[in-house]
Amino acid sequence: xxxxxxxxxxxxxxxxxxxxxxxxxxxxxxxxxxxxxxxxxxxxxxxxxxxxxxxxxxxxxxxxxxxxxxxxxxxxxxxxxxxxxxxxxxxxxxxxxxxxxxxxxxxxxxxxxxxxxxxxxxxxxxxxxxxxxxxxxxxxxxxxxxxxxxxxxxxxxxxxxxxxxxxxxxxxxxxxxxxxxxxxxxxxxxxxxxxxxxxxxxxxxxxxxxxxxxxxxxxxxxxxxxxxxxxxxxxxxxxxxxxxxxxxxxxxxxxxxxxxxxxxxxxxxxxxxxxxxxxxxxxxxxxxxxxxxxx
Ligand code: NAD
Numbered sequence: 001x002x003x004x005x006x007x008x009x010x011x012x013x014x015x016x017x018x019x020x021x022x023x024x025x026x027x028x029x030x031x032x033x034x035x036x037x038x039x040x041x042x043x044x045x046x047x048x049x050x051x052x053x054x055x056x057x058x059x060x061x062x063x064x065x066x067x068x069x070x071x072x073x074x075x076x077x078x079x080x081x082x083x084x085x086x087x088x089x090x091x092x093x094x095x096x097x098x099x100x101x102x103x104x105x106x107x108x109x110x111x112x113x114x115x116x117x118x119x120x121x122x123x124x125x126x127x128x129x130x131x132x133x134x135x136x137x138x139x140x141x142x143x144x145x146x147x148x149x150x151x152x153x154x155x156x157x158x159x160x161x162x163x164x165x166x167x168x169x170x171x172x173x174x175x176x177x178x179x180x181x182x183x184x185x186x187x188x189x190x191x192x193x194x195x196x197x198x199x200x201x202x203x204x205x206x207x208x209x210x211x212x213x214x215x216x217x218x219x220x221x222x223x224x225x226x227x228x229x230x231x232x233x234x235x236x237x238x239x240x241x242x243x244x245x246x247x248x249x250x251x252x253x254x255x256x257x258x259x260x261x262x263x264x265x266x267x268x269x270x271x272x273x274x275x276x277x278x279x280x281x282x283x284x285x286x287x288x289x290x291x292x293x294x295x
Contacts, residue, residue, distance in 0.1 A: 040070030092118030143274030
């Protein structure tokens with residue numbers, strides 16, 4: 001079994017972006033700029049946004065964090081998004097999900113200028129992805145492709161089972177793995193909560209991507225010898241041995257599954273850092289596209 005070291009690979013890719021950004025700044029360009037909107041005080045969201053902002057700083061990017069109260073009206077949030085759309089100094093916009101129940105995530109995501117949609121959630125980005133046209137890929141599946149590429153793992157010809165069909169992870173992951181492009185050409189089975197006999201499907205898989213949101217869901221008896229397992233899940237469970245009283249685990253029961261795998265991602269330090277990497281690559285790309293835009 002070998003570990004797919006998301007933290008290490010992410011740092012290597014980020015270092016490349018850091019060097020490229022330093023070069024751009026030396027040539028007198030303005031820095032790539034990511035603007036994040038955080039609504040409410042969900043602790044996990046605060047951690048994710050904080051980490052994205054810190055990464056921007058470490059790369060020499062500019063960043064703006066706009067914090068809005070949990071009871072902000074949808075219209076006010078829309079105004080904030082429109083303001084960032086119109087701000088020529090902002091290259092990328094991300095609205096941290098989930099949003100409070102009274103706000104429609106779809107309405108907010110639709111309002112983001114697709115040219116600044118560095119999370120890759122806008123219908124224009126997702127449509128282009130489906131057609132294999134150049135676009136911003138959703139950061140988590142993009143990060144997973146970068147990780148596989150780094151280790152020279154080609155999914156071509158593999159049977160990939162994706163567990164979970166969210167718009168941000170499972171569904172785009174299934175599209176990217178199946179399309180006729182680099183890091184694609186797998187035969188993909190997209191599974192979800194209504195799938196019958198998930199275990200039988202997983203046992204046929206060369207590659208499993210677990211994005212369910214249930215701690216240690218994928219067990220050893222669901223994975224065949226030599227499979228590649230990508231664990232997207234981030235779940236906090238109680239742990240009395242930790243000072244914090246809790247720890248993070250993935251959607252994969254790592255201890256029992258890992259010995260059977262050829263490759264596996266850990267949690268933490270697996271897909272999480274690669275997601276940030278995907279986001280930063282998209283932000284740099286948005287900056288480049290903004291520079292080449294005719295006046
Ligand atoms: P989601 O809650 O939107 O969707 C979960 C999916 O799992 C649904 O499609 C559902 O049909 C499926 N599912 C639920 N129970 C199932 C079952 N018993 N069998 C098969 N499928 C089942 O999830 P999401 O937003 O894609 O997130 C999934 C997990 O990934 C969460 O733990 C989340 O925190 C994590 N996540 C991590 C990153 C990262 O950067 N590492 C990014 C995004 C999400």
